[in-house]
Amino acid sequence: MAFPTETVYGLGANALNPLAVARIFEIKNRPFFDPLIMHIARHDEVRKLVISVPLDADRLMERCWPGPLTIVLPKTEIIPDIVTAGLTTVAIRMPRHPMALRLIQEAACPVAAPSANPFGYVSPTAAQHVRDQLGNKIDMILDGGPCEVGLESTILSFCGDRPKLLRPGGLPLEEIESIIGRGRVELNPAKEAAPSSPGRLPRHYAPRIPIVVGEWGKNLEAYQNKRIGLLAFRKVNTPFSFCHVEVLSPRGDLQEAAVNLFAAIRRLDALDLEVILAEAVPEMGLGRAIMDRLRRASKKPKE
Numbered sequence: 001m002a003f004p005t006e007t008v009y010g011l012g013a014n015a016l017n018p019l020a021v022a023r024i025f026e027i028k029n030r031p032f033f034d035p036l037i038m039h040i041a042r043h044d045e046v047r048k049l050v051i052s053v054p055l056d057a058d059r060l061m062e063r064c065w066p067g068p069l070t071i072v073l074p075k076t077e078i079i080p081d082i083v084t085a086g087l088t089t090v091a092i093r094m095p096r097h098p099m100a101l102r103l104i105q106e107a108a109c110p111v112a113a114p115s116a117n118p119f120g121y122v123s124p125t126a127a128q129h130v131r132d133q134l135g136n137k138i139d140m141i142l143d144g145g146p147c148e149v150g151l152e153s154t155i156l157s158f159c160g161d162r163p164k165l166l167r168p169g170g171l172p173l174e175e176i177e178s179i180i181g182r183g184r185v186e187l188n189p190a191k192e193a194a195p196s197s198p199g200r201l202p203r204h205y206a207p208r209i210p211i212v213v214g215e216w217g218k219n220l221e222a223y224q225n226k227r228i229g230l231l232a233f234r235k236v237n238t239p240f241s242f243c244h245v246e247v248l249s250p251r252g253d254l255q256e257a258a259v260n261l262f263a264a265i266r267r268l269d270a271l272d273l274e275v276i277l278a279e280a281v282p283e284m285g286l287g288r289a290i291m292d293r294l295r296r297a298s299k300k301p302k303e
């Protein structure tokens with residue numbers, strides 16, 4: 001079943017039932033090497049799922065859950081291999097959307113859920129996005145309205161000597177550092193041989209139409225004769241007539257931009273355009289995650 005979370009819509013199944021979890025991979029066309037996040041509804045559920053919880057991880061769970069933070073820790077035996085793609089670690093988060101929490105409570109089991117989109121495409125931030133792409137393949141979509149955050153959770157691993165940021169996301173790094181200390185988090189951890197987080201694959205979250213990120217004014221010249229869509233951060237004032245313009249936040253607010261990002265990309269991707277020029281946003285707060293998604297969406301298939 002697809003369900004709303006505060007970040008993006010998820011496609012959930014009983015995390016302790018390997019057959020149910022296998023359906024998720026089938027429906028999303030997701031490679032089995034890509035592990036899923038387990039969603040829980042109560043703090044004490046973590047204890048059954050992981051071997052131990054370091055102090056900093058514990059403090060973050062206490063302060064940031066329910067919320068857009070996923071924590072990776074060494075897993076216990078009860079978690080099926082299909083959930084973690086055979087890794088010895090598991091990713092866990094407690095979402096804060098009331099419908100998600102209710103669903104997990106009623107299910108009385110941890111819920112494994114990736115974003116409810118075909119593998120590699122932009123995550124859904126409204127029930128209609130899920131219906132458009134997976135509607136004929138899934139049993140039910142819980143409609144909880146548009147997502148409040150709009151970007152996937154921040155993923156932090158506590159499996160090495162230092163916490164590692166595996167994916168910037170809906171919880172800004174600044175907030176994490178205000179709890180566990182500045183400079184504590186390793187920001188660009190070296191890539192492992194196996195992609196432990198395909199959200200880190202160079203090309204991910206990608207639309208059909210090529211995206212070019214940067215100062216759009218500079219990129220304009222190269223695409224003059226093409227059908228161009230503009231994905232602007234703030235209000236634009238230009239004589240150039242784009243085929244379509246999406247403004248993420250007229251007043252330049254990163255939170256508002258995050259909420260609108262994926263829906264705007266979807267609208268542009270549905271048009272007959274040849275290229276999408278995306279305006280860079282400041283890399284602070286949620287801007288870090290927005291730029292991460294824009295860069296990954298802009299990689300060419302073979303890059």
Ligand code: TXA
Nearest residue numbers: 007010035036089090091114115152153196197198199
């Ligand atoms: O906000 C979110 O996190 C949403 C909502 C539905 O909760 N979920 C989401 O799931 O974005 P997904 O599957 O699209 O992205 C989860 C990422 C994947 O890139 C996966 O590789 C990584 O989490 N991941 C899962 N388990 C992991 C593990 N044990 N170690 C490292 N990365 C892991």
Ligand code: MG
Nearest residue numbers: 114115123199
């Ligand atoms: Mg995803």
